Structure formats: C-alpha cells, structure tokens
Amino acid sequence: MKLIVLSDTHMPKKAKQLPDRLIEELKDADLIIHAGDWQTxxxxxELKKHAPVRGVYGNVDGEDIKRLFPSQLVFDAEGHKIGVIHGHGEKKTTEKRVIEAFEKEDVSLIIFGHSHLPLLRYYKNKLLFNPGSVTDKRKLPYYSFGKLTVSEEIQAEHIFFKTTEE
Known part of the structure; x- marks a missing residue:
C-alpha cells in the first residue's frame, strides 16, 4: 500500500496549486494523508481527485476543514495502527506534544506537521514522521512530502524537491 503524506500546504497563501512533483507521486497512491494546515x-x-484522503485539521484551518476532519485520527493500514495529528499547542516542543497525544494508543507510526521540518526517527517503539511542507519550506533548501510503503513493514521516506520557479 502506497501512502503519500503531506502537511502545512497553507494554500492559496503559500502556493496557488499543488507542486508538479507531488502530483507525479499521487498518480499511483492508494491513500493520501494530510496532517493539517490545509488553509482551504x-x-x-484537489487531492481527492487522485486517491482517498484522510487527515486532521491544524491551527490555521477554519470551520469548513474542521467539519470534514478531526483534530486527531487513528486508523489501520495493513495491520499497522497509524496516528495522525497536526501538533500545534502550548508549551513543549511539537514532537513532545505529538508523543503525548498518542501515549495511550498502541500506534506504530505518528504522522504530524506544524513545524514544517521534515523528521523521520523512532521514539521508543513509535516511528515519528513529519513530511515537512510542499509549499512552505521556510529556511530549508527544499520543499518536502512523505511516501510510505506499508505492508508487513513500514518503509518511510521523504521526497525533497525544488520548484521550477526557483
């Protein structure tokens, strides 16, 4: 199962359309996961034209997004429990907040956003994955999103790219 993971699109403020590099990967996606801050x-x-979409809302999302998506989500993919949350909040780091949010859940993987910083690492037995942002790289050299291949194992990777406007 191929999952494409993105977060912090902030559209149309940060981009008018989804980047071509992302669209290319969406062509054979089984599921798209958005970790919040869609903005519109x-x-x-646009995403659901390519594959089914699951996601959560973030701190910049309005009522239209909140009606469609929860603040936190747990679902099963090929026998793996996956947690999704945006990660915003008060005090602590984004990473600490997302770990705490799922401390009572037996998830294999936590997907989150908010910081726009790509991250892939384990905390105890949980894989933490922040895809970065496809439209707002801030001071990083590349935009990014995630690709997960889920079967008996979870293979996670970041796709880093520049846009043609750069």
Whole structure:
C-alpha cells in the first residue's frame, strides 16, 4: 500500500496549486494523508481527485476543514495502527506534544506537521514522521512530502524537491 503524506500546504497563501512533483507521486497512491494546515477546503477537493484522503485539521484551518476532519485520527493500514495529528499547542516542543497525544494508543507510526521540518526517527517503539511542507519550506533548501510503503513493514521516506520557479 502506497501512502503519500503531506502537511502545512497553507494554500492559496503559500502556493496557488499543488507542486508538479507531488502530483507525479499521487498518480499511483492508494491513500493520501494530510496532517493539517490545509488553509482551504479546495486542497482537499484537489487531492481527492487522485486517491482517498484522510487527515486532521491544524491551527490555521477554519470551520469548513474542521467539519470534514478531526483534530486527531487513528486508523489501520495493513495491520499497522497509524496516528495522525497536526501538533500545534502550548508549551513543549511539537514532537513532545505529538508523543503525548498518542501515549495511550498502541500506534506504530505518528504522522504530524506544524513545524514544517521534515523528521523521520523512532521514539521508543513509535516511528515519528513529519513530511515537512510542499509549499512552505521556510529556511530549508527544499520543499518536502512523505511516501510510505506499508505492508508487513513500514518503509518511510521523504521526497525533497525544488520548484521550477526557483
């Protein structure tokens, strides 16, 4: 099962359309996961043209997104429990907040966003995965999103890219 993971699209503020590099990967995706800060519901409508979409809302999302998506999500993919959350909040780091949010859940993988910083590492037995942002790389050299291949194992990777406008 191929999952494409993105977060912090902030559209149309940070981009008018999804990047070509992302669209290329969406062509054979089985599921798209968005970890919040969509900014507009049009992002959801565009993504669902490619594959089913699951996600959560983030701190910049309005009521239209909150009606479609929860603040936190747990689902099963090929026998693996996956948790999704945006990661915003008060005090502590984004990473500490997302770990605490799922401390009572037996998840294999926690997907989150908010910081725009790509991250792939284990904390105890949980894989932490932040895809970065496809539209707002901030001071990083590349935009990014995630690709997960889920079967008996979870293979996670970041796709880093530059846009043609750079």
């Amino acid at each position: 519901v049009e992002v959801y409508h």
